[in-house]
Amino acid sequence: MNVDKGNNTLNYIFGAFILLSAVKISSDLFLRYKKSKETAKGCGCGKK
Secondary structure, three states: OHHHHHHHHHHHHHHHHHHHHHHHHHHHHHHHHHHHHHHHHOOOOOOO
């Protein structure tokens, strides 16, 4: 099983896919957090 070159390419593609997924998920969470913070600002129930 000496498929070092192909394995390396797969690792790069997989790494890029994970990186893109992480960026998309974090941006979605950030936007959701921002939106919930804006709506909670009026009632004042989100304050600690």
